[in-house]
Amino acid sequence: MGTGLTATRHSRIDDVAGTGELFAGAPLYESPGWLRYCERLSGGRMTYLVARDEHGRPVGLTATRIVRPGQVMALYDLGTLFDDPKPAALYPNVVSAVSGSHWVDRVLPGIDPAPVRAVLGQELAEGAAELGCTAAAALYVGEMDSARQLSVAMGGSPPFVFAAQTVLTGxxxxxxxxxxxxxxxxxxxxxxxxxxxxxxxxxxxxxxxxxxxxxxxxxxxxxxxxxxxxxxxxxxxxxxxxxxxxxxxxxxxxxxxxxxxxxxxxxxxxxxxxxxxxxxxxxxxxxxxxxxxxxxxxxxxxxxxxxxxxTSYAFGTGSYPAKLARGCVPAPLYAVVRWPDADRAVCEERARAHEKALIEELGIGDGEGNS
Known part of the structure; x- marks a missing residue:
């Protein structure tokens, strides 16, 4: 990709050496402690994708896991977007997200995040294909620019509003x-x-x-x-x-x-x-x-x-009317999905319908501040 960046994969966060600088100041859901919790919760099914510079130094990291029917909560299951029967090729798939409805986006301070996300997005798609998965996704991406960068790297469909974090600030x-x-x-x-x-x-x-x-x-x-x-x-x-x-x-x-x-x-x-x-x-x-x-x-x-x-309180996704009525503001969270080729059209249509219903419920226009 002309950036000198490469990617490696690891099954335990403690196996990724040299991450002290990368994790400095990390928020809760991107901290080593929380990633260890997610490892335990997943029963050892996590895989970390690490972007490295030409010297082998970790400059970016995200977390993924393979998803089979019934193995994860509905929050992390692409199949919940569909009525039964679900597209047969949807499982197994690989999802990049951790407990807390969060997409891990660790980038070394001072590094341009765009090429880092490009390498990690490409590695996500390639890793899924190697596992025999015809679908791969990054869920709960907090910024549309990041979602677009991932979509290009993954060869995915256009990002769509998947959920919203409800935040109370005061x-x-x-x-x-x-x-x-x-x-x-x-x-x-x-x-x-x-x-x-x-x-x-x-x-x-x-x-x-x-x-x-x-x-x-x-x-x-x-x-x-x-x-x-x-x-x-x-x-x-x-x-x-x-x-x-x-x-x-x-x-x-x-x-x-x-x-x-x-x-x-x-x-x-x-x-x-x-x-x-x-x-x-x-x-x-x-x-x-x-x-x-x-x-x-x-x-x-x-x-x-x-x-x-x-000074702020995060009440998570779902149950939006009760949370918004009590002062919370919805922050859109995006999904980037590389759908199975055979079902791509029907999957994209379902994603658009999900987004339309959600942004109407939240009153957030198109998720980018446009009404």
Missing amino acids: QWSGFDGYVASLKRSRRNKVRRELRECRESGIRISVHSGTKALGEDTARLQVALREKYAVGGSVESVLADYEHLRATVEDRLLVFRAERDGRLLGMSIALLDGDRLHLRLVGFDYAQELAFLYFNVLFYAPIEWGSRNGM
Whole structure:
């Protein structure tokens, strides 16, 4: 490609030598600790693509994994874009994304990112072909320029809006500052949701690390999964807690909602500088919860964050109306896909329909600020 860059592949982040400078200042979802967590979560199915300069120095990195039906959450499965039957050639495929709905885009500071992304995009497509996969994708790409660079390198279809990160930004000195930032009608609803939750006798406590996680919280997470027909078991959730403890223990916060000593709800958040990522929740649906969802996912974390130097909160993808109503702003996340040749036309049509429906729901024009 005329840049002097080459690419190598690695199955463990700890096998990639000389990355200290590359990871300096990395956000949570691109940190070595989080990538180790993703390795554990995937059962060893991760592959890291590393761009190297003419001296062999790592100058860029992204993360991929092979996807077969039923092996990943719907968030990372291209098949969720389609009704059944899905295109037969879609599986297996290779996806570049990590837990947290994030595309890893580590580029050494001071290096032009465009040729680095070009090398990594080409390596993604070539690696997929070598594995016998007729589809490859980079999901949750945060910038359209990056997505276009990847599309050219991968020989992919045009990028499309795949999802949106919902972000709440505010440097408040207390929870009242957050409430004051909302529209008047929403302020009254938030105050009512807070009041009714507290008057029902529910109290929410905050804990650092995984010590507040156990079978009681795992049961609530499984209950939520069952409500939405997502598989899981107490044992698998407890295993996930162990993965978190081994990799990102120092970044973890747990919010526990209890009434009369009984756990009714919980959420897990992760610290990322002055940003708080809200990730997992669980509830005891057999009990009267009195707006507990909003309290344990939104209000308790915002109240804690406003007293502890947080200036932004990331609430993830999905459930957009509830998040936007509570002050979040949607940041488009793009997908770049090299579809199976035999199904390319129908896949591109489905991608366009997905994007159209999503941007209408989010009110973000075409995803680039154009209405």
